[in-house]
Amino acid sequence: MSPTSSEQRKKSESERKAAEGRWTFLTNHGTVLLYIADHPDDTMHSVAHALELSERTTATVIAELRATGYLSVERRGRKNHYSVNESMPLRRGPHARFRVRALLGALSVLDPKEEPRRKKNAR
Numbered sequence: 001m002s003p004t005s006s007e008q009r010k011k012s013e014s015e016r017k018a019a020e021g022r023w024t025f026l027t028n029h030g031t032v033l034l035y036i037a038d039h040p041d042d043t044m045h046s047v048a049h050a051l052e053l054s055e056r057t058t059a060t061v062i063a064e065l066r067a068t069g070y071l072s073v074e075r076r077g078r079k080n081h082y083s084v085n086e087s088m089p090l091r092r093g094p095h096a097r098f099r100v101r102a103l104l105g106a107l108s109v110l111d112p113k114e115e116p117r118r119k120k121n122a123r
Contacts, residue, residue, distance in 0.1 A: 028053060030103070032061045033070060037084045037104050041076075070100065 026034070031051055039047070048058035062082075065071040070088050074081045086101035 028057060028061050029065060032058060033065060033084060033100070034104065034107055036062075036071065036082045037086075040082045040084075041079060043079065 024031075028051075032047065032053075035047055035051055036042070039050075042050070044058055044062065045055060047053075047062075048055045051058070053061075062071065066073060068088075070085055072083045072085065074083070084100060084104070086099060086104060088100050089096045090098050090100065090103060
């Protein structure tokens with residue numbers, strides 16, 4: 001016996017609702033990179049808090065971005081100042097022809113109220 005259209009609608013709606021909480025369009029790495037591009041002097045704690053990530057996850061992501069050349073850090077007194085290497089390629093194969101600069105530019109329109117700080121901090 002095949003399901004009715006009403007049963008199919010209920011099933012697809014419940015599947016959609018179940019999937020909504022499990023994924024995002026940007027990875028943690030992309031989200032951290034975008035945030036740091038606009039907030040290069042924020043502490044790891046404030047980055048984690050702003051992005052609703054754990055400090056451990058944020059620390060791991062920052063370490064991986066540094067190790068692969070996407071972020072550099074300069075010690076300024078007791079704080080870190082981060083710089084995003086905008087000339088690095090995106091990592092997924094089909095997107096590798098694009099640079100981080102393009103991603104930052106494309107997504108900078110998401111918060112038009114905030115003045116981006118990355119122009120003066122870009123490498």
